Amino acid sequence: MKVAFRKTQSGLVPADQECSDWFGKVKPGGVVTAEFKKKQNSLFHSKLFALLNLGFENWQPSVVQVRIAGEPVVPEKNFTRFRNDLTILAGYYRVVERLDGTTRVEALSLSYDKMEPEDREDIYSKFIDVLLANIYTGLDRKDIDKMVQQYLEFS
Numbered sequence: 496m497k498v499a500f501r502k503t504q505s506g507l508v509p510a511d512q513e514c515s516d517w518f519g520k521v522k523p524g525g526v527v528t529a530e531f532k533k534k535q536n537s538l539f540h541s542k543l544f545a546l547l548n549l550g551f552e553n554w555q556p557s558v559v560q561v562r563i564a565g566e567p568v569v570p571e572k573n574f575t576r577f578r579n580d581l582t583i584l585a586g587y588y589r590v591v592e593r594l595d596g597t598t599r600v601e602a603l604s605l606s607y608d609k610m611e612p613e614d615r616e617d618i619y620s621k622f623i624d625v626l627l628a629n630i631y632t633g634l635d636r637k638d639i640d641k642m643v644q645q646y647l648e649f650s
Contacts, residue, residue, distance in 0.1 A: 496517060499511060539615070542647065546622055546623070546626070547574075547577075547578055548646065550577070550622075550626045551577045551578075553631070554572070554577060554629075554630050556572055582603060584625045587605075587618065588601060588602055589601055623640075627639070
């Protein structure tokens, strides 16, 4: 299991609820081993995902009805699909060829290990551009940044 800790003046403390729950099960005097890796700019990563979560919460998909095998099906609102679509619209994608000869556009990973440093700095701004064009049409960049800060304070 991967767990995350945050360094404080009193030592390492669990960084999230899942880690806290896991760590709470370790008995006093118990020994655990870990391989530590410093995350690159975890505050920015949190801000980026707060922006994504905020956009997802405010996105209202169109109401469509699809038929599969003659039965009506309503597509679900899905965060992973939303994040991938936003990433593609922000220009972070690759085009791959499928076995049947058709092509498919796939979102690039948002993992810090897989992103170039200049892309890390640029993606937040491009996400805001896409959200302004598709969800927050009546707002500006400052409004969205303010919403993200408020979101971070309550999460």
